[in-house]
Amino acid sequence: MQRARTERTAVALAIAALCAGVAQAQETTQAAAQSTPAAADGATVVVTGTRVANRTALDTTAPVDIISAETLRNAGSTEMNQALAVALPSLNFPRPSLTDGTDTIRPATLRGMAPDQTLVLVNSKRRHASSLVNVNGSIGRGSAAVDLNTIPTAIVKSVEVLRDGAAAQYGSDAISGVVNLRLRTDRDGGEASVVYGARKSEYDLWNDVTPAGGTWSGPDSRKRTDGQTATVSLWKGLAWGESGFVTLAAEYRDQHRTERGGYDVRQQYPRVNGAFDPRENTIDRFNAWYGEPEMEQATFFANAGNNLGGGVKVYGWASYQDRDARSAGYFRPAQDARNIISIYPDGFLPIIAPTVKDFSMTGGVTWQIGDWDMDASLGYGKNKMEYTIENTLNRSLGPSSKTEFYAGGYSYDQTVFNLTGVKSIPMAALSSPLNLAMGVEARREGYELFAGEEQSYSFGGVLLPNGTPAAPGAQVFPGFRPANEVDAHRNAVGAFIDLEANLTPELLASAAVRAERYSDFGNSLAGKLALRYDFSRAFALRGAIQNGFRAPSPQQQNFTSTSTNFINGVPYEITTFKPEDPVAVALGAKPLDAEESVNASIGAVMRFGDVSVTVDAYRIDIDDRIILSENLTQANVRDFIARQGFIGVGGGRFFINGVDTTTKGVDVVINWPLNTAGSGRFDFTLAGNVTDTEVTRVPVTEQLSSLSPSPVLFDRLNVLSLEKGQPKNKVSASVNWKLGQWGATLRATRYGEVLSPGTTAAFDFELGAKTVVDLEGRFAVTPKLALALGADNVFDQYPETLPPALNTTGNTPFSNYAPFGRSGRYIYARANYSF
DSSP, rough: OOHHHHHHHHHHHHHHHHHHHHHHHHHTTOOOOOOOOOOTTTOBBBBOOOOOOOOOOGGSSSSEEEEEEHHTSSOOOOHHHHHHHOOOOOOOOOOOSOOOOGSSOOOOOEOOOGGGGGGEEETEEEOOOOOOOOOOSTTTTTTTOGGGGSSGGGGGGEEEEOOOOOHHHHHHTTTTEEEEEEEOOOOOEEEEEEEEEEEEEEOOOOOOOTTTTTOOOOEEEEEEEEEEEEEEEEEEEEEEEEEEEEEEEEEEEEEOOOOOOOOOSSOOSOBBTTBGGGGGTSOOOOOOOOOOOEEEEEEEEEEEEEEETTTTEEEEEEEEEEEEEEEEOOOTTOOOTTTTOOOOOOBBEEEEEEEEEEEEEEEEEEEEEEEEEEEEEEEEEEEEEEEEEESSOBBGGGOOSSOOOEEEEEEEEEEEEEEEEEEOOOTTSSSSSSEEEEEEEEEEEEEEEEOHHHHHHHHOOOOTTTTOOOOBBBSSSOOGGGGOOOOEEEEEEEEEEEEEESSSEEEEEEEEEEEEETTTTTEEEEEEEEEEEEEEEEEEEEEEEEEEEEEEOOHHHHEEEEEEEETTTTTEEEEEEEEESSHHHHHHHHOOOEEEEEEEEEEEEEETTTTTEEEEEEEEEEEEEEEOOBOOOOHHHHHHHHHHTTTTTTEEEEEEEEEEEEEEEEEEEEEEEEEETTTEEEEEEEEEEEEEEEEEEEHHHHOHHHHHSSSOOSSSHHHHHHHHHSSSEEEEEEEEEEETTTTEOOOEEEEOEEEESSSSSSGGGEEOEEEEEEEEEEEESSSSSSEEEESSSSOOOOOOOOOGGOTTTTTSSHHHHHHHTTTTOOEEEEEEOOO
């Protein structure tokens, strides 16, 4: 461990020394050098991964994908995460269900990394994360990521995705890459859009499961028409004085749920005189909500800027979203010990109904001091999530229990100040001016967790018929307790230097170093060195080496929740402990430290006429990944805790550093724009990603290792989730076509094999490769009005159905690890009106 830290520090210090040496050299150079060439005609200039003006996507030292507003608009889904997932093979967006708040805020992953290891920017400024930390068994467990779906596609001009580590350039979180959303800057014009679609699908079910002695069994397949979704959006550009702009966007989205549950094979009612209740044959056994949640959200976004004269410009943007969602837990049959027959004579399906409010505001000014281009900005963002639990009960209160509870929630806020200066310095020794960027960033983050109403978590004292106490709190989601409440803050200050220049006409070099200090865990130092050599316009090699870091999030440091479990009639508090909680410390927990990485990449850029090909291989070694431990509720753990003086604690879990991983992969992107005389314009894209992750170390603590048998902090299911829980490869082929008033998009995406892991090898389930085809046709009725009709997943593909051993209730026929979800075909129509 110490050796790895020393190696990473050596990388950063070596790059820092190089930056200092080049910076000193430029101060003594008087002669002018050649200027940086302007962008080629038709080429797209990028701002992500470089601070040099007029750098195009094919001229950078690292791979940058550009997704245009037109590409986002022509996707069937209006979700930002889903639109990016179909456009980028290296980005995945699994859609889990029955995962509490994660049903509402679903995270995306880049290059097989965790969701919080990708930095999200808006107009090159850091975006705040969501308040939700994922604690259930899905991809991204233990992470708190940015909710991209708080940003409407209508306000976005383009999305730039840097597929390379960039912690030295942008700070914490940029281990796997950077997603930068660039906003519209229109002074006039606008567009209104209405999209309506629904799922029309059929899926297979197991039909060979019949409860012992019962007479009911499920059908072979099931047809569904659901998931009706309507999205109305509008953007409008307004003039602000002679040179300024104000671009406004609004979006309203109403999504109905999808239900892809199976036939519930369980006995539902208590027996009557030893015989099955006749209602067993008449009750609707499709009683689960397993699929997309209900969701209603309204979003507003504004972006503005103006030239005040004298080289001074002001800019700013603001956003607000209000989201109401409803998803479900597992169905409780009437005879379930957690049910009260007098309240729910036919059983009940508890509903988790979170409300999410998201707000952000950023303002800044740019000006010139001599040869320096200066930029100062101040931004604030907050995400708040509160839970109401419906159609449920507190079993321990008996028949007097309420059926709806306010369960509390949490919020995260972030304030960021940036000051950056960029200067182009002519140097005779180089083939281009040296681009020097320097800056500082100060950030304050806060996390608050607040309790629910008393009955959402309390124990009412009711005993079950067998004499054991009933479970306290709201079924499916017990409320947060006053003892769980948190109000914590931290500060971080960082400084960076970034250099980029052509050392020769063919050799481009860039170097960056960044130092940050956090009030809660200490210092981090990151450095990056990247090179690109153009042998000709047709062929170039590029590569980079860097160390990076990701600071522990306030959510990981401060999230805590408690529920009471009765073990042999004795109540025990099962808690997600904060790492510094005395109980967690007794089990070996320590204050969280930063994750540290070393990234190495090498790639090639090739041009064959109008055809461009990029191939980039990468390796990412991460030490001390922060993970959420297993649930530690074994008897010897409880005894150990009691010996430390903590009575009544039944175990729990906590966040801890200690997982090391190595991820290797290759990205390939081929683009071919083709203009024909009579058949129109075609844009062909073939892109693929291959990723392999290996867990090389798991955490242990001296305290738990002393027990026999020794509890495992990070067991095989979670190890395999990191290694095999995402597609080992993903290939996408698409063509966009336009001829006069007509247009079309055809896309096929092949998702490679995925393992849905179990607690033992006997419960592992392999999800085979699947190809999903999307098709859209468009027609411009007038120059302003365009209509589109399309279908995502045209051939109604589903992942394999889980066998009965993995779907014992019948309710959950598909794995949450399915990379393209499990809702089937989606048919939609869209109307766009420009003005």
